[in-house]
Amino acid sequence: MVQPPIHVGMTGISKTYDGHSFVVRNLNLEIAKGEFLTLLGPSGSGKTTTLMMLAGFEYPSSGEITLDGRPIQDKPPEKRNIGMVFQNYALFPHMTVAENVGYSLRVRGLSKEQIGARVSEALAMVQLSSLAQRKPAALSGGQQQRVALARALVFEPSLVLMDEPLGALDKKLREDLQLEIRRIADRLDLTVVYVTHDQHEALTMSDRVAIFSDGCIQQIGSAQDIYGCPANRFVAEFVGDNNCLDAKVISIEGELVRARLPGGQEVRARGSAHSKVDQRATIAIRPESIRISGQARAATLRGQVCDIIYCGDQFRIHVELPGGERLIAKSSSSLGVRMEMGSPVLLDWEPHDAWALDGR
């Protein structure tokens, strides 16, 4: 398979405002041409700062940023030719939709005819041709976001940055626009760096997701990698629901490990290359992977029901283990109805669905 060429490179990037606390710490990132990369993380994790350094609105304290192999960190934003979509749209309120979209072309000194043709093409792409003469204030949030998208794409940048572009929209509209942005990015073969704190958005839209925390990338990979194979406890807890249990590895059986919980019960999970006997580990297991039953089987864990929450399509059953830890299991059947608070239950899972992560 031919690797697509590297489009954006960030090497050893750090950002600090005061010299000792780092917003971004020694970041290394390579983005392939045509890739849709999402930076996902809680607020203050450094994902927006990373995006702003790519756009040129923040300057890295150290490190190098390259675009198509050429360093760009000393170039001002207006010379980078990068499209940007802002969270609050940042449309020019005194200009019409068409003037907003055509702004980049006017600044570049294109002729009126060229501008007109490309603006109407861009507006057709986001299905807003009929609103070209409106002012932004007369548009809905979703329409404003489409204008911002058309404005960021009309000058044909090869790299487009999006800073939580759908954050202010309601759920239905957000899902529609997610699909639309992805469709346009694929059609124009754009490289997109997309910042969000919404994990569903990240998992559904991206080729790769980079999980940010404390100014570092905790894990980078496809949505399946991130969700199914978390690299550490932070990723396990941040992406999707995960039960995380402190445990100690007692034996290694091929790619599985056997670990003991503080309450004395033993569980099995997939280990990593670094797993060692007697090491502390975090056992991560997703609620939907836990089987819960009332009768004895080759069960692995015993516990007591301490809460049953009805969520429409399923029950979420909170189980307390003898060591005091709590697990959440999902049950879609009517099983939840038959269970009662305080009743003893047995839990088990396929060992391959659980992960023994290094450290705690």
Next chain:
Amino acid sequence: MSRRVYSEFPAYIRIPLYAFVGIALLLLMLPLAVALPISINADPWFTYPFRAISLRWFTQLFSSPLWTGAMVNSLVIAVSTTVVATILGTLAAIGLVNPRFPFRAAVMALAISPMIVPVVVLGLGLFIFFSPLGLNYSYAGVVIAHTILASPFVVITVTATLTRFDFNLMRAAAGLGAGRVTAFRTVMLPIIAPGVAAGAIFAFASSFDEVVMVLFIAGPQQRTVPKQMFTGLREQLDPTILAAAAVMILLTSCLMAVAYNANRKR
């Protein structure tokens, strides 16, 4: 936020409130209402009632080279001051709204201090400062002096407008390929224009009726309308002064009305 309508207040609050506002406004208008009509008194006396009404003081105002020269001077100085003060004040305001501006509060206080410092002190200081520079008795000197007094009005109005300005728009413009000057001209200036215009009108008005600085700095060549009125008061008191005052008030009121309308249209 729902706005309370005054007619919703109970009468025992509403009536005293209206009365108080009415008296306050009356106090502002009364001196004008007493003085201005004298400009159409046919006799050269400052007394009521009039024996006859005439426009002779206005005719005199516009035919005397002393007064027309003063009016031209006033306009030239006020327009120059407005241009310089508006540019300087707007630039200062843009710098001062940036939270990373070093010693921001101190610089802001310094920038608007001419509104607080007694003008006589400033005028005397400038007079001494200007002597070795040869700026006393020159148009440039008067314009500089008036710019010092007028800039704070621009700084204040433009700062107020900029606090509502979304600086992401400047980032958006830069991202779309606009350099700083282009972005300022095409994005920031059109949006903050009402604030800049209001500041410019205040600057014009503050220069147009300024007398203390002019008494210190201006020579006979730079005699402005307020200075002419001031000398007139001492030397030959006649209602031409009030005709000049009426013209000045009319002019500044027109400017205010224009600014008000321009702001309302947005």
